[in-house]
Amino acid sequence: MKRRDLIKKVGLAAGTIALNKPMAAMSAVNGHKKQKVLRIAHITDVHIRPEYNAVARFKKCLEMIRKDNVDLILNGGDSIYAADYSDIKKERVLELWSCWKDSVALVKDIPMYSVLGNHDMWWQGKGDELFGKPGVLKMLGLQNNYYSFDKNGWHFIMLDSNHPKTPGMLDDEQWNWFVQDVQSHQDKPTLIMSHYPLLSCTGITDNKPEAIGPFKVEGSYNHLDIMKFIEVFNHNKNIRICLSGHVHLLDKVWYNGVSYLCNGATSGFWWEPGDDGKSSYKQTEPGYSLLNLYNDGSFDDEYIKYETLIK
Numbered sequence: 237m238k239r240r241d242l243i244k245k246v247g248l249a250a251g252t253i254a255l256n257k258p259m260a261a262m263s264a265v266n267g268h269k270k271q272k273v274l275r276i277a278h279i280t281d282v283h284i285r286p287e288y289n290a291v292a293r294f295k296k297c298l299e300m301i302r303k304d305n306v307d308l309i310l311n312g313g314d315s316i317y318a319a320d321y322s323d324i325k326k327e328r329v330l331e332l333w334s335c336w337k338d339s340v341a342l343v344k345d346i347p348m349y350s351v352l353g354n355h356d357m358w359w360q361g362k363g364d365e366l367f368g369k370p371g372v373l374k375m376l377g378l379q380n381n382y383y384s385f386d387k388n389g390w391h392f393i394m395l396d397s398n399h400p401k402t403p404g405m406l407d408d409e410q411w412n413w414f415v416q417d418v419q420s421h422q423d424k425p426t427l428i429m430s431h432y433p434l435l436s437c438t439g440i441t442d443n444k445p446e447a448i449g450p451f452k453v454e455g456s457y458n459h460l461d462i463m464k465f466i467e468v469f470n471h472n473k474n475i476r477i478c479l480s481g482h483v484h485l486l487d488k489v490w491y492n493g494v495s496y497l498c499n500g501a502t503s504g505f506w507w508e509p510g511d512d513g514k515s516s517y518k519q520t521e522p523g524y525s526l527l528n529l530y531n532d533g534s535f536d537d538e539y540i541k542y543e544t545l546i547k
């Protein structure tokens with residue numbers, strides 16, 4: 237790093253002392269036995285559709301999740317196959333959401349928290365109740381496109397990565413809400429979920445990088461405002477996990493004490509025959525993740541290749 241960059245960064249850090257607090261969440265449990273407080277299933281990129289027997293296959297996945305005895309399900313977006321393309325009619329949008337509702341009825345007694353994926357929005361029906369983000373919120377039963385909640389001592393922040401002009405970043409209003417929300421929950425270990433990864437290496441591996449670089453990574457692979465997030469995380473050590481999907485590849489990045497888990501798609505290769513003749517996308521099989529969260533802010537996770545296990 238150049239020296240002038242270092243000075244600039246130190247200056248930035250000094251300007252954000254309001255965010256700097258000790259790890260209250262972790263010290264609160266000092267001297268107490270480590271305990272598991274939550275078990276979570278993370279599904280993402282379900283891309284549910286009537287084709288390829290997808291509904292029956294997704295139901296098998298949900299039945300496995302039910303047997304896993306999870307406390308809640310986090311749904312990382314792209315719940316339906318695709319409503320965003322220009323040739324999509326309302327009948328198709330309704331058909332896709334009907335597949336979704338039919339499937340998730342299986343787990344209706346398990347709380348599910350969702351975020352919006354880029355393929356969920358129908359942009360063709362201006363004026364219709366299913367149009368755009370309000371239409372998706374209605375289908376998923378959400379009040380807002382970003383929100384947070386507490387559960388068993390942990391804090392959860394659900395973000396909307398779908399910036400109207402530059403996908404893969406938060407607009408000013410959401411960003412200001414996010415910083416405020418983090419500041420007011422510094423006593424709890426925190427998990428953030430977004431559709432696009434905040435930080436991931438899949439932008440390199442999913443493309444064909446130039447041999448001599450530099451690598452070009454779009455916001456849909458790696459949030460464009462990641463440096464702003466890192467700045468906030470550096471002053472809020474209670475941020476433990478950033479969950480995402482979108483890429484359909486399984487990737488884990490650990491940086492500055494934060495784990496960035498970009499999980500594989502529940503639909504694998506959009507339910508279609510993938511690279512392996514089954515439904516893998518490149519190296520990643522269809523799956524979901526199980527996470528155990530503990531009262532000291534630690535966690536463990538496992539990617540469940542449910543289709544392989546069922547066969």
Ligand SMILES: [Fe+2]
Nearest residue numbers: 314353354482
């Ligand atoms: Fe996506």
